[in-house]
Amino acid sequence: MADARESLVDGNLLAARAFARAGVDHMFGVVGIPVTSFANCSVSEGIRFIAFHNEQSAGYAASAYGYLTGKPGVLLTVSGPGCVHGLAGLSNAMINTWPMVLVSGSSDQADAGKGDFQELDQLAAVKPFAKCAVKATDIRKIPELVSTVVNSCVAGRPGGCYLDLPTDVLHQTLPYGEAADLLEAVQPFVPAWADGDPSGGRTAVSEDKIEAAVAALRGAQRPLVVFGKGAAYARAEKGLRDFVEITGIPFLPTPMGKGLIPDTHPLAATAARSLAIGQADVVLVVGARLNWLLHFGEPPRWSPEVKFILVDVSEEEIELRRPHVGIVGDARLVMEAMVREVKDDPFCLGRSHPWVEKVRAKAEDNVKKMSAGLERVVVPFNFLTPMRIIRDAILSLGSPSPILVSEGANTMDVGRAVLVQTEPRTRLDAGTWGTMGVGLGYCIAAAVAEPKRLVVAVEGDSGFGFSGMEVETVVRYQLPVVVIVFNNGGVYGGDRRNPEDIKGPYKDDPAPTSFVPGAAYHTLMEAFGGKGYLVGTPEELQFALNESFSARRPALINVTIDPYAGAESGRMQHKN
Structure with a gap:
């Protein structure tokens, strides 16, 4: 609690103190009107705020943080479009059953229906994606509602909850003493595996x-x-x-x-x-x-x-x-x-x-068959050759093993079969919803939640493209994250069409699945002060892995893959 000499407490500070009292220690988001002061107050109350470029990535980070720590992962957004972007993370938390709270600023209540700045009925928008959704219509309701969403998101089957903070409520004030009394009602959350409460408050097993x-x-x-x-x-x-x-x-x-x-x-x-x-x-x-x-x-x-x-x-x-x-x-x-x-x-x-x-016997036979493909060195790279080199480099690190983040159709599919997990909660991927774009958000959450572990992302170039700008966030906070991009020039691969089959007025456009060939993704990391590597041979990849893993600083390894190496939909042909 801050100095008792303060005479008035506004909604921003009261909300920050309520979250801190409830046990929240990290917050992810994008600031702006009307929540910048709330973010600053949260920092002053001991909550670490990780600022992103995009609410979707910040939301994925908040959801993964909830999974890795058992604590509510909190996402802060501005009103209107910020809240809408935040629904990606909130829905991801609900589908994966991870504890998360989306907090969004909203328009002044007195101007509802007039076309206010970024006006949206945010409660209606979030309800399909939340266990509970509440709105603080008055400053005095803030502590109670903070307690509600923080505890609801971890209770029973975990999931996402929503708290709406209107602009006018954030600007309302209370005498310090009244604010302190209201904060007494905030109940800190208790994770299911907390020391001293082996049942986590759960009912006895039959x-x-x-x-x-x-x-x-x-x-x-x-x-x-x-x-x-x-x-x-x-x-x-x-x-x-x-x-x-x-x-x-x-x-x-x-x-x-x-x-x-x-x-x-x-x-x-x-x-x-x-x-x-x-x-x-x-x-x-x-x-x-x-x-x-x-x-x-x-x-x-x-x-x-x-x-x-x-x-x-x-x-x-x-x-x-x-x-x-x-x-x-x-x-x-x-x-x-x-x-x-x-x-x-x-x-x-x-x-x-x-x-x-x-x-x-069947497992050994299948492993033997895959091993034959893994040991065969193929250049230009297919998916197996670099994946085997990455697997061996990760295993050589011993314990604590890195947290592996994986996304992309072929990259994630092959990685699931090749990359070995020996410790719990060291794999994050597209999950129950098969969500693409989670990569950098998950990396940042993992590095914040498990600071003693290296974080290694193995991503397809398509998956990386959803959130690639967040490499700046990785550099800004100097997180031990190494991003490995399997670059085969597109979604599943480059342009493989037969020119004779392409017709219509836009036949000269690139294929819907293709990207710029030879994209220099490593220079994006270098642009912000991280280390970039362009590799296309086993020796180059081995060097980049050794150096980046040892340094434990932001790095991106751009692995050139044969554009014909991938297959559409990975192993989901029956869905396509």
Whole structure:
């Protein structure tokens, strides 16, 4: 709290103090009318403000910060178009179920309907993308509503919340004493894994459900454990690993679940994914939804007879899927209970179990096939040759391993198969919504949330283009971020059209998928004082990785890829 000699507190300062009291320590955004003073007040109250060029990138940063830390990621925008741009981050948080708060200034309430500067019914605009949306119509409401959005975004299934701060409310004032009394009502949020509160305020796990789940797995012939970023958010890695190692059941992570148990673990079924999901008869799904990423849990990718055990913090999710066993609860608490249940009456498939041997043999065969492609040096680069060099360079760093940010159709697809995750919450990618443009925002959030880790982005040139200007933000804050751009001249690749097939008055335009060939993305980083590299051979790439990883300063490596190396839609042909 600031000096008690202050006689009046305005809405900007009251809001800043409310957020600080609620436990918010970082804020991301773009300032301007009417929120610049609020941003400055937040800094004075001990909140670090990371200023971006674009609200979309700032919103992606806020959502990823919420995921990595369990704290509400706060995005601040101006009114009207700033709020609209911020919806990208808010909706991303909702779909990925990450805790985030969008705070936007808005027009003067007295001028509503008159065509005020950047006027918009922002409450109506955000409601489809938020768990709750509230508006401070008077300065006295600010502390209560700050407490509401901060606590709502982390409660139950996490998600995005919205707070509207009208211009006139930000300019209203209160006596210091009254403001201090109002701030007493602000409740600091408590993350689910906070020390001293092992339950995180969550309800107790049903022992009957735990017993039923273990009994189903015990009786299975081909059991499988699947886990996702919900388990990562809940810090469930120890329980998951203990359960897998006690029972000997193979496991399959979703992309952002990778690393909860190391990809190198002998029970990892990632390289045998199709076989594992196609033949499993009982599947424990922890912190992952049976959506498109898991083929909806339906045939033909899954067996028609498969039985699912779903663990989710949302009762509505379990009711929607109607699994064989549904367990509502925090993934960490559930897995701890599962481990206790198994220890009381142990069972283990063992390495010689037919199912374990079958999964392992298929995984080893697929790894061997991919290794042949990885070890073959191809210049001009395909996707595999540079990806293998990057993988080896990352693994050589040891622990703590870098946080890997990945986006782009082919780049993300190949990277998911090649780049190895050995520690939890070290992979950020397009996520549940398949969102492109998250890269630089995620990089900045990761560097702020985990300052002891290097952040490495491996992006396609298309994905990079959404947020490339934010390399200036990386340089401005001197964040340990190395951006690697796979430059193949376009979306999926350069112009591959047969000239004889191109007709119409605009036949001389570039293809819809193509960019400027040989774009010098590395010079964008150099323009702001970072280090840029242009590479096209294994030796050049190895040098750039060694130097940039050692320096731990802003760098961009522009990797020239054969424009014919990519394929449309990666592995999503059935959607196109």
